[in-house]
Amino acid sequence: MRSKAGSAMTKVIVALLLAVAGVYLFVTAPPPLPDGTQSSACVPAEEVLAVLAAEGARVRELYTREIVGRGTAAGIRFDERWRERGLDAAPIPSLFLREIAAFVEGQGLGVSFFLGSDHPINEANRLRGAQAEAFARMKASLRPEVFRAPDTGLVTAMYPDLAIADACARCHNEHRASPKRDWQNGDLMGATTWMSSEACVPHARVAAMISALRGGFAHAYRRVLAKAATFERPPPVGALWPREGYLLPSVEEFMREVRRQTSEPTLDSILTLSSGAGPWPSAGARASR
């Protein structure tokens, strides 16, 4: 009888505790915390990454053709060891992009990008696993590949990297560590992988990401000029470009050209995102032209 009473008392106590918990959590609860991003006010990450990748590809082409290509012809040296003291060399395109990537990642917007290849000069840049499989498909289609990284959950979009300038194929063919020496203009040399920590990016953050990317362009180019200033014979910096001689444009001049080449297509893309009326131009579509 005593144990029956004890058991009943236990049930009553448990029921009271559950009732209190229910009141605490649900009945008289304070205003709820925001439940993440509202889907109606955000843009799918792969669409945002396409905009960023397209702008990045244009600037990469600008740097490769007009700074590296023309600069090499004018006597400016570009080398992968550009950071070494005493070596009068500016960064090669892939390392210029790495400077941009480090800046963008440091802005805390959850977006990052990397270069990779199945014939890398540096083995550390070899594509593996899911990226290698995606790249194999890309070789056939020359279209972007989008997937979700299984362990990190990051939205991952790979875009084709084509040899868009003579400097691309020439430097890779001549490099002592290159595993492939018959690259030609237009070849698929690798892929740029963009990643976003959010599956759906708030509209306000889209503008911040583009801003961060452009900040990265300026930051990386400032580093080019800072290194060039240490050369034994520093190239004059101003309004002129290497196509005019042993010269480098200022940051303002470089970014003016960046904006001239990217603003219109990026604005078109953003307007498409905002209106929800796709499809929009992607870096893959650009690469397949």
Added chain:
Amino acid sequence: MTGRSHHGLGYAIGAIAGGIGVMIFATPGMERLSAPGPASPGHGALDCDDCHTPAPGSIRQQLQAIAGHALGLRTHAAELGMRPIGNDACTSCHERPDDRHPPFRFLEPRFAEIRRELAPERCVSCHAEHRGAALTAELDLCRHCHADLVLEEDPIEPPHALLVRVPRFDTCLRCHDFHGNHEGEAPTALSRSIPERALRDYLSGGPSPYPQPTRHPARKERPPR
């Protein structure tokens, strides 16, 4: 005193002692008593809330969100109490623009296996706090990525090929600065590298064996959030 009064006295003493303990730990300025271990070298002057920031909302709102998520009433749960420590807690003071191994680099999909083994995308995987040491990962951590290292030119003595084959990945950090934050060229002979004892002492909180100061020293004060 009867047995029951012994029990009652024991419960009373326990409740009072527990209450005093809670009051001490909850007193502002006494948070350090809750620390699970000694601070990493250079972090002794930091306050707990320099890294441990409260999660958004009150405890009740957080519990409400967690319960709602568990019951399928919400898409996202909430953090309870404190935010998890992310890399931004570290990089806000330890910013290195030329980092040779920036943590974000390891988020790329092709490092999935490395993430499972070492989680190098998180600063605290190698630099866990409250252990009193600068490096808490194993000294031969380089083997996780560079076990198949092959060099065309291998001018050091002994050659990298031998160090990989034996293996002696515990020697890597004696020549190569992981983050590249120290000036200087890597020596061409292991005999001219940082002695192992000096390196282990440094990574355990001892004096720096590097001849040059760091290129990007840590901030002395955390920047405003």
